[in-house]
Amino acid sequence: MDALDLARWQFGVTTVYHFLFVPLTIGLGVFVAGLQTAWYRTGKAHYLSLTKFFGKLFLINFAMGVVTGIVQEFQFGMNWSEYSTFVGDVFGAPLALEALLAFFLESTFLGLWIFGWDRLPKRIHLAAIWAAVIGSNLSAYFILAANAWMKHPVGYEVVNGRARMNDLWAVLTNSTALAQIPHVVAAAFVVAGGFVLAVSGYRILRERGVGLTGRPVTGAGSAIDGDTTVPLRRRTDMWRTSLRGALVMTALAGVVVAGTGDLSGQLLREQQPMKLAAAEGLTRDTDGAPFSLVPGVEVPGMLSLLAAHDPGATVQGVDDIQRRYEQQFGPADYTPNLPVVFWSFRVMIGFGMATVGLSVLGLWLTRKRRGRAGGRRTRNLGGTGAGSAGVGNGAAPPVPSWFARACVLALPLPTAAIIAGWLLSEIGRQPWTVQGELLTAASVSPGVSLTEVAISLSVFTVLYGVLALAEAVLMVRHVKAGPEQPPATPDHAIAAADPDAVRRTPTLMY
Amino acid sequence: MTTFWFIVIAFLWTGYFVLEGFDFGVGALLPLLSRSEADRRQVIGTIGPVWDGNEVWVITAIGAMFAAFPAWYSGLLSTFYLPMFLIVVGLIVRGVGLEWRGKVRSGAERALCDAGIVTGSVLTAFLWGAVFGNLLYDTALATVLGGLLSLSVAILHGAVFVTLKTSGPVRARARNAALAAAAVAVPVGIIALPSVPGSAMDVPSWSTSPWLWACALLAMAALTAGVALVWRRREGWAFTATASSIGLTTAALFGALWPAPLPGLTLAEAASAPYTLTMLTWIGLIALPGVLAYQAWTYWVFRKRLTADISAH
Numbered sequence: 006m007d008a009l010d011l012a013r014w015q016f017g018v019t020t021v022y023h024f025l026f027v028p029l030t031i032g033l034g035v036f037v038a039g040l041q042t043a044w045y046r047t048g049k050a051h052y053l054s055l056t057k058f059f060g061k062l063f064l065i066n067f068a069m070g071v072v073t074g075i076v077q078e079f080q081f082g083m084n085w086s087e088y089s090t091f092v093g094d095v096f097g098a099p100l101a102l103e104a105l106l107a108f109f110l111e112s113t114f115l116g117l118w119i120f121g122w123d124r125l126p127k128r129i130h131l132a133a134i135w136a137a138v139i140g141s142n143l144s145a146y147f148i149l150a151a152n153a154w155m156k157h158p159v160g161y162e163v164v165n166g167r168a169r170m171n172d173l174w175a176v177l178t179n180s181t182a183l184a185q186i187p188h189v190v191a192a193a194f195v196v197a198g199g200f201v202l203a204v205s206g207y208r209i210l211r212e213r214g215v216g217l218t219g220r221p222v223t224g225a226g227s228a229i230d231g232d233t234t235v236p237l238r239r240r241t242d243m244w245r246t247s248l249r250g251a252l253v254m255t256a257l258a259g260v261v262v263a264g265t266g267d268l269s270g271q272l273l274r275e276q277q278p279m280k281l282a283a284a285e286g287l288t289r290d291t292d293g294a295p296f297s298l299v300p301g302v303e304v305p306g307m308l309s310l311l312a313a314h315d316p317g318a319t320v321q322g323v324d325d326i327q328r329r330y331e332q333q334f335g336p337a338d339y340t341p342n343l344p345v346v347f348w349s350f351r352v353m354i355g356f357g358m359a360t361v362g363l364s365v366l367g368l369w370l371t372r373k374r375r376g377r378a379g380g381r382r383t384r385n386l387g388g389t390g391a392g393s394a395g396v397g398n399g400a401a402p403p404v405p406s407w408f409a410r411a412c413v414l415a416l417p418l419p420t421a422a423i424i425a426g427w428l429l430s431e432i433g434r435q436p437w438t439v440q441g442e443l444l445t446a447a448s449v450s451p452g453v454s455l456t457e458v459a460i461s462l463s464v465f466t467v468l469y470g471v472l473a474l475a476e477a478v479l480m481v482r483h484v485k486a487g488p489e490q491p492p493a494t495p496d497h498a499i500a501a502a503d504p505d506a507v508r509r510t511p512t513l514m515y
Numbered sequence: 516m517t518t519f520w521f522i523v524i525a526f527l528w529t530g531y532f533v534l535e536g537f538d539f540g541v542g543a544l545l546p547l548l549s550r551s552e553a554d555r556r557q558v559i560g561t562i563g564p565v566w567d568g569n570e571v572w573v574i575t576a577i578g579a580m581f582a583a584f585p586a587w588y589s590g591l592l593s594t595f596y597l598p599m600f601l602i603v604v605g606l607i608v609r610g611v612g613l614e615w616r617g618k619v620r621s622g623a624e625r626a627l628c629d630a631g632i633v634t635g636s637v638l639t640a641f642l643w644g645a646v647f648g649n650l651l652y653d654t655a656l657a658t659v660l661g662g663l664l665s666l667s668v669a670i671l672h673g674a675v676f677v678t679l680k681t682s683g684p685v686r687a688r689a690r691n692a693a694l695a696a697a698a699v700a701v702p703v704g705i706i707a708l709p710s711v712p713g714s715a716m717d718v719p720s721w722s723t724s725p726w727l728w729a730c731a732l733l734a735m736a737a738l739t740a741g742v743a744l745v746w747r748r749r750e751g752w753a754f755t756a757t758a759s760s761i762g763l764t765t766a767a768l769f770g771a772l773w774p775a776p777l778p779g780l781t782l783a784e785a786a787s788a789p790y791t792l793t794m795l796t797w798i799g800l801i802a803l804p805g806v807l808a809y810q811a812w813t814y815w816v817f818r819k820r821l822t823a824d825i826s827a828h
Contacts, residue, residue, distance in 0.1 A: 061618065068614030071567065072607040078574055079603050082581065082592030093585020094787040098795060101582040104575035105799065109806045112571050113813055116564035124816055167585075169788040450593040461600040468604065472611060479618055 009449045011458040012084040015465065019076050020431075021424055022469050026070035026476075028423050031145055031190060032197025033063045034138035036254060038131075040247070045131050051243040058488040059201065059247070064119065065479050069472065071112070076465070078104075084458065088438050088448030095161045095170040096151050099177070103147035111140030145190050153182035155439050156430075157276045168442065181276060184268040185430075191261035192357065192423045198255030199360050199419035202367070204484050205248035206412030209404055211485075212244070245371070245404055248412070252367040259361030266354075267311065274312040277440060278321040279330075280433035281312060283341050284350040287322045294320035299351065337444070341435040349425040349432070356422035363415050370408055516792045517782050518773075520583040523799065525769035527576035532643070532665075533761045534569035538562045540673015540696075542609060542636025543666070545629055548677060548688045552622075555629065559616065560821050561680040566613060568810055570606070582795055586785035590777045595646050602642050609635025640669040647768055650777070660707050667700035668738065668764075672757040675741065679750045682820050690745060693753075697742040704735050727770045734763035 037060045044052035078100070081089045089096075114136035121130050160175030161168045170176060273281040281287075285308055287294055293316055296307030306316035313320070323340055330339040434440065438448045541562050549555040562569075580588040592599050612631030619625055641662040648661020674693035678686050708731060741756030774782050786792070 064614065065618055068611055071614075072610040075570075075574065075606050075610075076603050078577055079592055079599055082577075082589045083596055083599055084593070086589035086593035089581065089589035090586045093581050093588060094791050097578065097580075097582030097585055097588070097787070098791055101575065101578035101795060102798060104571060104578040105802050105806065108571045108574055109568065109810070113565075113568035113806075113810055116566075116568055117813055117816060120564040120817065164788075170791045170794075171788075173791075173794045450589070450596075453593055453596045457596045457600075460597065464600075464604060468607065472607075475611075475615070479615065482620065483618070 006455075008453060008455045008458050009446060011455065011462050012449050012453070013445065015084060015458060015462040016080065017431075018462070018469070019073065019080065019465055021427065022473075023070070023073040023077060024424060024427055025420065025473075026066050026073065027145075028189075028193035028196040028420075029066050029200055030063070030070040031138075031141050031193040032195070032254070032258075033059065033066065033200065034134070034141050035194070036197055036201060036250065037063050038134045038138050039250065041131055041134055045127060051246065054488040055243060055247050058483075059204075061483055062200075062204070062480060065476060065483065067115070069476055073469070083461075084450055084453060085438070085448050086450040086452070088443060090167065091443055091448070092155075092168050092439060095154060095158070095168050095176060098170065098173060099147040099151040099154075103144050103151075107140045107144035107147060109140075111137050111144065114140065142190060145193070146186055149186045149189055150177055150179060150182040153179045153185050155437075156434055157181035157272070158439055158442055163442070168439070181269075181272055184265050184272055187261055188265035188269055189423075189426075191258040191265065192419075192426065194258035195255050195262060195357065195360055196419040196423055198251045198258060198364060199415060201247055201251035202255065202364070202412040203416035205244045205251065206404075206409035207484060208244045208487065209248070209409040210406060210413070211487075213406065215406055248367070248404060248409075249371055252364045252371070255361060255364035256368055259357075259364065262357060262361070270312050271314070274320065277434070279323065279326045279339065279341065280346065280429075282321055282323045282326060283343050283346040283433055284429060285320070286343065286347050287320060288324045289322035290319060290325045291322060292319050293317045334441075337436070339436060341433050346429055346433045349428040352425035353422050353429055356418040356425070360415060360419040360422065363411060367404075367408060367412070371402065371404055373402075516789055516796070517786045519796070520579070520786070520792055521769070521773060521776075521782055524576060524579050524583065525765065527572055527579055528769065529762050529765040531569070531572035531576055532765050533758050534572055535566070536640075536669045536758075536761050537673045537676035538566040538569055539636045539640035539666075539669040540671065541677060542613075542632045542673070543640065543670050544673055544677070544689070544692055545633055545636075547692055548674075548685055550684070552625070554685050557681055557683075557685050557821050558677060559613065559632075561677055563613075564817050565810075565813055567610075568813065570610070579795075583787055583792060584776070584782060584785040585787060586780060587776045587782070590780055590785075591650075594777070595649075598642050598646050602639050602646075605635040605639035605642065607635070608632075609639065636669075637666065641666040651768070651771055653778075660703060664700065664703045664707055664764075667696050667703060668757070668761060671696035671700050671738075671741070672754075672761060675745060675750065675754045675757050678745070679754050680820055682822050690748070693745045694742070697738075697745070701735075701738060701742065704738055708732075708735060727767055730763050730767035730770060734760045734767060737763060 037056055040052055040056040040059060043049070044056055114133045117125065118130065118133040118137055121133055125133065154176055157179060158168070159179050160172035161170050163169070270281070273284075285294070286297060286300070287308070292309070293306045294308040294312075295303035295305045296311060297303045308320055309318040310316045312318070323343070327339050331337070436445050437443065438445050541558060545555060545558055548558050577588065577592075580591070608631035612628040612635065616625050616628035616632070619628060644665025645658045645662035648664075649658040651657065651661075671693055674689045674696055677689035678693065681689065737756045737760035741753050741760060744750075744753035744756055776782060776785065
């Protein structure tokens with residue numbers, strides 16, 4: 006055990022932890038902005054209730070994403086000074102742009118949104134949340150472009166032992182980045198979709214007075230939420246709206262994830278053959294390589310078909326790549342941790358597809374059986390995200406309780422999938438920090454001692470554990486409590502009477 | 516181009532210390548200015564909408580260092596490993612405390628959030644001064660003095676900000692706190708001032724550049740003027756003075772770091788290639804005015820003084 010190992014553990018722990026919160030921020034932010042847009046356009050009170058309810062969950066989570074992100078910005082320099090000095094010329098640019106173009110936008114406008122409920126005109130206030138979520142998504146673009154460069158360095162030359170950028174455009178439009186960014190961002194929408202499904206499912210069950218087990222829960226229901234004015238059925242409809250919105254979001258994002266995942270797979274074959282071979286446990290260069298679902302169960306030619314769109318294509322194997330790398334770069338171990346890469350690939354695909362499958366099933370179960378519902382639904386997809394699904398002319402069947410229960414139980418799946426994808430991507434990159442240019446072992450800060458890293462790693466681990474627990478408690482409590490009292494009169498009625506008279510109590514304050 | 520980017524980075528750090536300076540001060544003073552939950556919400560409310568945007572200044576400053584001077588970035592952060600680690604921890608507990616205190620239920624939980632805000636603010640404000648004091652002079656005394664100076668000036672700056680943004684008893688308490696903080700900040704500044712020429716950086720600029728002396732002296736003058744203006748209840752001008760004092764101190768600091776930001780490393784050696792700097796310059800020139808405009812607009816939107824009853828905003 007030396008400082009390098011601990012520095013790697015620290016990077017792994019802090020980055021994976023950061024990545025627990027960030028996808029939810031990215032996807033849920035857009036979902037909340039969509040809900041608020043629906044409220045702005047229709048004036049329907051339940052959209053406002055949903056906006057505030059999910060807005061608060063978004064903010065609880067947002068805090069964690071921000072503070073754990075600061076660690077990353079410092080950590081490259083603190084623990085990986087050799088890496089930072091080598092790549093700063095190229096890698097630093099997207100990070101600086103991320104802060105300048107994305108983080109300022111995100112944090113400033115989120116502050117305006119939180120505190121601006123009764124300070125800003127409705128239209129500007131809506132624009133503030135959109136500006137903030139655009140900032141979040143832009144930040145994903147820049148950091149993933151920087152990350153893609155580590156796997157497939159482009160637009161640079163090495164001068165005096167340091168990478169020098171000679172084409173910023175090439176860095177920002179790296180083929181690896183263009184496949185990876187929509188893949189990760191869409192996966193973030195699946196994570197957020199799965200989250201909203203679980204929350205909505207829980208609320209539906211609770212307001213029907215049945216628990217997760219299906220037995221009646223005494224004392225639960227709408228009365229416990231301190232809201233006896235709204236009939237039970239309407240409240241359940243509200244959760245149906247958010248559930249439907251999340252189903253649409255998850256299913257659409259799932260299509261993007263699958264498409265870009267396929268693209269990433271093909272790029273892997275050309276750019277990072279070792280990662281592909283490790284993900285498949287393929288030891289030798291193989292023509293018409295099979296795809297192993299689990300060890301022992303293989304689909305012939307499937308890997309070649311997936312990776313090259315040609316069932317007969319050659320896919321390189323771990324041992325042969327190792328031999329070629331030794332010839333090219335000198336003797337060393339160029340093989341990543343095979344079991345971790347192999348299994349994270351399967352967890353990513355299995356759990357991810359399960360979530361998307363659940364959403365497709367849900368769309369079918371909650372489809373409108375009559376009327377022009379289909380046409381309406383399609384039109385709503387591109388608009389607000391949340392859309393006004395469930396408000397159409399067709400008969401809207403109630404969400405089956407067993408499906409609501411499945412949504413709650415599926416909560417961990419998309420997060421596990423996206424974390425597994427991250428592990429596949431980053432552990433599969435080892436032993437390189439910059440593919441073909443810089444080894445992880447040569448990247449670490451030479452002047453930072455084992456003790457120093459041990460201190461920071463243990464404090465981060467304990468602090469992060471406590472904070473995760475606190476966040477979970479805050480979220481569960483908020484979900485159990487349900488939305489705060491919706492306005493007795495529909496908002497648009499007040500707004501129409503006197504726009505200046507609308508003075509809502511901000512629920513999203515400090 | 517190298518010099519230009521050094522100035523850009525100095526500007527970003529200046530923005531950070533001026534803006535986050537009062538956030539730290541407000542956070543550190545939270546328990547001292549409040550007698551009730553309404554008071555606390557009033558105090559926190561002064562920075563509520565803006566602190567996160569202010570914090571992005573340091574993210575941008577460090578990101579710009581990474582991009583423009585990779586060896587400076589990595590050298591500074593890895594040399595000061597444990598202080599930087601503690602700064603990050605401070606920013607975490609403070610950020611989470613600020614975001615969560617309105618979302619917890621019981622008074623005990625809120626007190627825990629407040630503890631995070633206070634600890635994070637005090638720790639981080641002290642450490643930034645300590646790191647730069649140590650970097651310049653490499654002595655324990657300079658480290659402690661630097662930390663005390665940055666902490667006490669941040670508290671003064673934050674107290675003045677609260678007097679500017681609140682009314683009622685909180686405002687009166689903030690005025691007293693400002694005067695108390697000045698009783699530490701001014702003497703520490705006076706002790707630190709004569710050490711200006713003795714930098715461990717072994718850079719002749721300290722003793723030869725009169726404008727560094729001018730910055731340091733003006734910073735002290737602005738600090739003293741700020742205290743006098745608090746005394747005379749000219750809060751807007753007092754805030755301008757403390758902000759100028761922090762700005763001038765940062766200018767003197769970065770003046771001392773030019774042209775060698777770390778011992779044994781010159782900016783020319785640390786710099787990225789001209790191509791990178793040119794690209795960043797164009798993007799920065801296009802984006803920065805917009806950023807400054809919308810941040811300024813935020814302060815305009817939330818310009819009103821907070822009273823105890825509408826302190827939630």
